[in-house]
Amino acid sequence: MKRLHLMAGTALVASLSAGVATAESLTIGLASEPTAVDPHYHDVAPNNALTRHIFSALGALDANQNVVPALAKSWTNEDDKTWVFNLRDDVTFSDGSKFDADDVIFTFCRQVNNESAVGATGKEVANMAAVEAVDPYTLKITTKEVEPLLPELLAQIMVLSEGITEHGDISFDLENQCGVTGAWPSVEDFNNGSAAIGTGPFVLKDFTKGSKISLARNENYFGTKPEWDEVTFVPVPSAGPRLAGLLSGDYDMIENPAARDIVQIEKNDGLEYTSASSNRVIFLQMDVGRDETPFVETEDGSNPLQDVRVRKAISMAIDRQAIVDRIMDGFAEPAYQFIPDGMFGAIENPAELEYNPEKAKELLAEAGYPDGFKLTFHATNDRYINDSQVAQAIAQFLTRVGIQTDLDAMTRSIFFSRRSGREFSFSMGGWGSSEGGAASFLRQYVTTGNPDLGIGGSNYGGWSDPAFDKVIIEAIQTIDEAKRTELLQQAEQMAVDEMGFIPIHFESSIWAFRKGLNYEGRKDQYTLADEITSDAAN
Amino acid sequence: MLTFVTQRLLQSVAVLFAVSIAVFLAVYAVGNPVDLLISPEATQAERAEMIARLGLDRPVWAQYLTFLGNALQGDLGTSFVHGQPALSLILSRIPATFELVVSALLLASIIGIPIGLWVGLNDGSLGARAVMTGSILGYSIPSFWKGMVLILVCAVWLNWLPASGRGDTVTVLGVPFSFLTVDGLRHMAMPVINLAIPNIALMIRLTAAGASESARMDYVKFARAKGVRDTRIVRRHILRNILIPIVTVLGVEFGSLIAFSTITETVFAWPGMGKLLITSIYQLDRPVVVAYVMLVTFIFVTVNLLVDFAYAALDPRVKLSERMS
Numbered sequence: 001m002k003r004l005h006l007m008a009g010t011a012l013v014a015s016l017s018a019g020v021a022t023a024e025s026l027t028i029g030l031a032s033e034p035t036a037v038d039p040h041y042h043d044v045a046p047n048n049a050l051t052r053h054i055f056s057a058l059g060a061l062d063a064n065q066n067v068v069p070a071l072a073k074s075w076t077n078e079d080d081k082t083w084v085f086n087l088r089d090d091v092t093f094s095d096g097s098k099f100d101a102d103d104v105i106f107t108f109c110r111q112v113n114n115e116s117a118v119g120a121t122g123k124e125v126a127n128m129a130a131v132e133a134v135d136p137y138t139l140k141i142t143t144k145e146v147e148p149l150l151p152e153l154l155a156q157i158m159v160l161s162e163g164i165t166e167h168g169d170i171s172f173d174l175e176n177q178c179g180v181t182g183a184w185p186s187v188e189d190f191n192n193g194s195a196a197i198g199t200g201p202f203v204l205k206d207f208t209k210g211s212k213i214s215l216a217r218n219e220n221y222f223g224t225k226p227e228w229d230e231v232t233f234v235p236v237p238s239a240g241p242r243l244a245g246l247l248s249g250d251y252d253m254i255e256n257p258a259a260r261d262i263v264q265i266e267k268n269d270g271l272e273y274t275s276a277s278s279n280r281v282i283f284l285q286m287d288v289g290r291d292e293t294p295f296v297e298t299e300d301g302s303n304p305l306q307d308v309r310v311r312k313a314i315s316m317a318i319d320r321q322a323i324v325d326r327i328m329d330g331f332a333e334p335a336y337q338f339i340p341d342g343m344f345g346a347i348e349n350p351a352e353l354e355y356n357p358e359k360a361k362e363l364l365a366e367a368g369y370p371d372g373f374k375l376t377f378h379a380t381n382d383r384y385i386n387d388s389q390v391a392q393a394i395a396q397f398l399t400r401v402g403i404q405t406d407l408d409a410m411t412r413s414i415f416f417s418r419r420s421g422r423e424f425s426f427s428m429g430g431w432g433s434s435e436g437g438a439a440s441f442l443r444q445y446v447t448t449g450n451p452d453l454g455i456g457g458s459n460y461g462g463w464s465d466p467a468f469d470k471v472i473i474e475a476i477q478t479i480d481e482a483k484r485t486e487l488l489q490q491a492e493q494m495a496v497d498e499m500g501f502i503p504i505h506f507e508s509s510i511w512a513f514r515k516g517l518n519y520e521g522r523k524d525q526y527t528l529a530d531e532i533t534s535d536a537a538n
Numbered sequence: 539m540l541t542f543v544t545q546r547l548l549q550s551v552a553v554l555f556a557v558s559i560a561v562f563l564a565v566y567a568v569g570n571p572v573d574l575l576i577s578p579e580a581t582q583a584e585r586a587e588m589i590a591r592l593g594l595d596r597p598v599w600a601q602y603l604t605f606l607g608n609a610l611q612g613d614l615g616t617s618f619v620h621g622q623p624a625l626s627l628i629l630s631r632i633p634a635t636f637e638l639v640v641s642a643l644l645l646a647s648i649i650g651i652p653i654g655l656w657v658g659l660n661d662g663s664l665g666a667r668a669v670m671t672g673s674i675l676g677y678s679i680p681s682f683w684k685g686m687v688l689i690l691v692c693a694v695w696l697n698w699l700p701a702s703g704r705g706d707t708v709t710v711l712g713v714p715f716s717f718l719t720v721d722g723l724r725h726m727a728m729p730v731i732n733l734a735i736p737n738i739a740l741m742i743r744l745t746a747a748g749a750s751e752s753a754r755m756d757y758v759k760f761a762r763a764k765g766v767r768d769t770r771i772v773r774r775h776i777l778r779n780i781l782i783p784i785v786t787v788l789g790v791e792f793g794s795l796i797a798f799s800t801i802t803e804t805v806f807a808w809p810g811m812g813k814l815l816i817t818s819i820y821q822l823d824r825p826v827v828v829a830y831v832m833l834v835t836f837i838f839v840t841v842n843l844l845v846d847f848a849y850a851a852l853d854p855r856v857k858l859s860e861r862m863s
Contacts (some may be wrong), residue, residue, distance in 0.1 A: 042619075062768070116621045118575055118588075210810075211703065212703070236702055238804055242702075243694075244693055244702070247694045248701045268836070413569045414568065416573035417569035417574075420573050449582075
């Protein structure tokens, strides 16, 4: 728990230096539109970013994705499966009602009674054997399976007010609706504002789909109150109009201007930008599970991607730095592992994956493919930043060492369903690691598929390494943080050594804004208005 | 009259039915929305649950029959992405598109028809030739480019107008409108001009061609010989005769602008139907795409029907019964 105290200290310093609030409003141009105000509706970045303004959770994730206290002051493990969360006793909801443990239990119950959600919710709650309010501000959670990431997971479950529906005594009794007698709130109740009662830094004023989202400062907020009286989010999905809106002064800040337009912002005296490396890695996934693979042509019909030397040759053929400099305009970082430095479980100072086309040719010859082979490479052209150009560059790098590569880039709606149908031999994907750092990518992609444990769900290439599986499965069941870090680093290294997946780069997110504003940027790419400050107020 | 209406209505139902099959199959073929919707971190069990909940585990014909059954009861499905009935989602976007299109077509008629008349009656003069050449430009410049240039000039350089969005609205009878507030009008100006420009050019060319042709007709010459005043000749004899193609084109343009002002709406981030369609296609939000196409087909069928009636009102020679043969 040492990490926790340190974080709390940092938060305190930040709150002292944030300055006094002034009567200001802020208009922000969003790159993609949130679909709902309901925090349990759809687990996607635009929705999560919006709901963090209105609601808060037991913990919060800081800019580096580490969990810090929020509604819970602290937490401890009594044993591997028992957790005690000490809640704050000074929190009120935006409607004035008091926050206590019953609201948290109500929230857990709503997770499993959520008819209108997109995607299944409540997997965290399904793992809870018992939840007990020891007193109004102490919550004891017993899990069925060991879950070291419980604080991280709970930091993403936004707490609702039990007052939004009729209820008797609230208890964690899933069979009997937890004591709720009224109707469970639906996504509509949140969008029209009636159920959008939270403990976040802002309150919802208006949510008009397609047009704008208006927020006002929550005067009851328990944390550092934001500088802004009012915040308006305007969704402008096309990059050109979004930048035009910033240039003409309609918006104070915009998300993700196109990297090629940064020159325009630099030339403009009234504007600034900030960029932060994100947790999204772009990587290559290969079909290694099948002896014959549909999009590779070799003389003997074998699947060269099954040979580690071929996979290493592919990695060596790619000049990551050139891709970052020339295609990403510097707004990316070469990736030598699957999560960026600084995140939980990342290898510190990983060895550079060298660019060496000569050695790549030698490795290919050694593996029995002196004349290379033919490959069709599948990628998206509208999902990741500059994805089709990056894929073209990779195809050319591979062709240069003798692997004749044809690129087939397509729209994401087609790409993702074909990929999950295991149609591809060689494809480019992206992954933003959320809670749990290194475990996120490794357990989802690199682990042998295992529906019972809920791991390996995105292992479309059929990668399977029993030695690796043993390490990662132990890691995700280890509570001790030092031990878990060590295991995750070991697993990460094994994944990089075997090259079952080839990391290319980490995307950076960019925010552009008028001079006088400050925003540090976040690894999760969220734009959080309460973290935006102005020079005037300092 | 009654037979005509009945027959046209039956035709319309057949069209709607055919379109529903075509669009359902097309959308089905594009891809599986679950891969876009569900968090990639979801486990296989959660995925399966989601697929079952959306009914995507059933064969395509079963899905279609369910859709058809619900559609006959007025339910066009629930959006996968928004969790809201698809039809109400689209209808909530209609006012924004509607006010844009009506304003653009009004502007096009008010500017285009008088200029076109003048050009047609002054055929061959330098001014007329200049207008006709200019109209080619207005008609052929792509809409997205024009939009970007408008934004660059009016918003970024001159700072006269807001670059995008809808601005303040006033709710009248439960429907939000922009044209009733100053801020709303400022937001509307550029998208309306952008939509109107090609239509102004179209109106000019259409009116000019018609006017210059009918100005040479015998009945015009005869009226003139009879001593009828010029203004009356233009109003009574020329304009009335050339209005039929103009109304037809206006009708078709109205339908297609309502349905497909997508580019203008995207460039100006105008929250209309076109923008909803594009987003829904990208997200494979099948119910919305299907409902959208059905609704648009419905609008087209209705507009065509109304245009047919307008013919009858404008041109006494058109008899509804004749058009049946």
